Amino acid sequence: MKFDDLFFVFQDIDWFRNLTTSKQGFSFEIFGSYLELSFAMIMSWIFIPFWTAIILPSLILLLLYFSALFIYVYGQLYGLKGDFTSNGWDVARYVLAEVWYKYGRLWHGYEVRGLENIPSEGSALLVYYHGAIPIDHYYLHAACYLKRNRLIHPVGDRFLFKVPGWEQLMHVLNVMTGSIESCAEILREEIGRASCRERV
Numbered sequence: 001m002k003f004d005d006l007f008f009v010f011q012d013i014d015w016f017r018n019l020t021t022s023k024q025g026f027s028f029e030i031f032g033s034y035l036e037l038s039f040a041m042i043m044s045w046i047f048i049p050f051w052t053a054i055i056l057p058s059l060i061l062l063l064l065y066f067s068a069l070f071i072y073v074y075g076q077l078y079g080l081k082g083d084f085t086s087n088g089w090d091v092a093r094y095v096l097a098e099v100w101y102k103y104g105r106l107w108h109g110y111e112v113r114g115l116e117n118i119p120s121e122g123s124a125l126l127v128y129y130h131g132a133i134p135i136d137h138y139y140l141h142a143a144c145y146l147k148r149n150r151l152i153h154p155v156g157d158r159f160l161f162k163v164p165g166w167e168q169l170m171h172v173l174n175v176m177t178g179s180i181e182s183c184a185e186i187l188r189e190e191i192g193r194a195s196c197r198e199r200v
Helices: 003-021 025-076 087-108 135-147 167-172 179-200
Strands: none
Touching: 025 087, 025 167, 087 135, 087 167
C-alpha cells in the first residue's frame, strides 16, 4: 500500500468525523428535529379526526345521558311521576340549564346575542337550523331558561322519545313531536290566549 492510498483512507475518516461533529452534523440535528416535528404533525393528523369524530360526540352523548339520569333520579326522589308541567320540575330544569350553559360556554365559547328580543311573556316563534347534532339548541334552551326565565317548547323528532332513557327528559324539557298542523294549532291556541288577555 502506498502512502498516498493511506492518506486517502485517513482523509475519508476525517470527513466522516467532521460530518458527525461539526457544521455538517448540525444539519443532522436539524434533520432529526424535522423528523420529530413531522411525527408530531402526523400524530395530530391522526388524532384530530379521532377527537372530532369520536370524543366530542361521546362527551355530548354522556352529558345527555347524565341529564336523563339526573331527571330520573330527581323524579324518583320527589315523587314526580307523570305531571311534567308542574313547578316541581323547575329545580331540575334550572340545574340542567346551568350544566348545559356552562358546558357550552367553557367548551365551545357559546354565547347568545339578542336574547332580549325574546318576549318575557306571550308566544314567540324561534326558527333555527342545526347540523347533525342539535347542540346549539341545547345551549339556546339553557340560556333562554336562565336569562329570560322562558322554557322553549321545541319540536323534536319522534326517535328522541324512543331512545332508551330519554323519554322522561324530553317531557320535562317540553319537547314535543308533531306535524306541521299540530304545531300550527299550538301557535293558534297561544295567539288566541294572548288576544283574549288583551281584550280583558
